[in-house]
Amino acid sequence: MAYCKIGDPNATVTWQYQNDDPKRFISNIVPIDVTIGFDDEVGVWRVDTYDDMTISYIASYSGTQAESPVGIARELRTASTNRLISSDGNIAAGNVRVRSAVFTPNSQRIYRIKVLDTTGKVIFENFKETNTPPKYQVACGVACPEGFCKCEIPEYPGYCCLDCAFTAASIHAITNELKYKNLGGLPPLTLT
Known part of the structure; x- marks a missing residue:
């Protein structure tokens, strides 16, 4: 499946292996294709x-x-x-x-994520020994993938994409922790 179109300044592939931080590759070549596969045993x-x-x-x-x-x-x-x-x-x-x-x-497989140009040439690849393939998303130009919020940062490329659901859950957890601490460490009372 091709991502982005001619005329887009770049394509950003964000991927994450289970229990790892997300990683990102920015391609100036567009359109791109992304494949996930595993090595022979x-x-x-x-x-x-x-x-x-x-x-x-x-x-x-x-x-x-x-x-x-x-x-x-x-x-x-x-x-x-x-x-x-x-x-x-x-x-x-x-x-x-x-x-x-x-x-x-080996007890685990080696999963690879590859970014290819339209001729099938590999322009980037990353791999990890794991039993679970990575999840990935592609954003075109300066947009963020669906379900992500765009935030400005001082480092290149000047913005990052945060997972909206994860960010909302983190804010909710911090809010609950602050409420708990403001009550002197006592759990909130619930009426029955």
Whole structure:
């Protein structure tokens, strides 16, 4: 889905991962698209290798489940991406062979938020290891997203967008706390 239109000075993407403060990216490229996705299951491979001279050599590396280890001559590489894990020049020891490989997935996923231009080129991305995807909103130009209030600030870009419902709830909580303190710390009386 495209956000903003040609002629808007910028697009502001505000996103928030669960239990984190909101973050913001301002793009001078408009229109934009925003995608949320997660990486393939990431974890740790523990590999037991051997060759003609070495009985056992234990190695470990981080990767996806598809990046299983493969011995090629004196190198240990990943199957799906051909990423080099280890290498040496000890030709006399023979080829590296994999005796066993065990994959242990991380307990959480890595979620990514990407901002793309109209050609699909990524112009910004952010990620976090979490089980919950981030929530995001997009504002065009100097406007705030729906449900947000615009406030002037001295830092760039000169304003911020505050969540109206959250701000109202905070003001309500502060008001109740002040009422409680003005009564000398006693809870308000309720008539039954």
